[in-house]
Amino acid sequence: MDETRLKPRADTLPKVARPRLHKVILLNDDFTPRDFVVMILKAEFRMDEGAAHQVMLTAHRRGACVVAVFTRDVAETKATRATDMARSKGYPLLFTTEPEE
Ligand code: TYC
Numbered sequence: 001m002d003e004t005r006l007k008p009r010a011d012t013l014p015k016v017a018r019p020r021l022h023k024v025i026l027l028n029d030d031f032t033p034r035d036f037v038v039m040i041l042k043a044e045f046r047m048d049e050g051a052a053h054q055v056m057l058t059a060h061r062r063g064a065c066v067v068a069v070f071t072r073d074v075a076e077t078k079a080t081r082a083t084d085m086a087r088s089k090g091y092p093l094l095f096t097t098e099p100e101e
Contacts, residue, residue, distance in 0.1 A: 021071065022069065022097045023066045023075070023099075024066070024082075025066055026095055027063070028059045028062075028064065029091075029093060031092055038056050041055055041056065041082075044078055044082040044085065045067055045068055047067075055067055067095070069100060079097050080095075083095050
């Protein structure tokens, strides 16, 4: 038997750090039409109508809502694209990102 090929104990296996995930947060405002918010959520975050409507309503009622979590690059790219899409139509809609605890 080859004693050098024993399976390593679980507690001595090297730990590989997973990248921290970042939340994309939708902020409420008084000007962007509800239907436009729903359309952006469907287009940029691939949400279905029901999920997009729920997220929009939560942001509308509470001031903000977490849309989804991604790696940092993806979260920032999606937040920027969604915000720019709204700006191009003249709306102040804002998506931000923050690291998960
Ligand atoms: N509050 C907006 C309105 O009444 C709708 C809205 C909802 C805007 C959610 C932004 O994140 C938002 N027209």
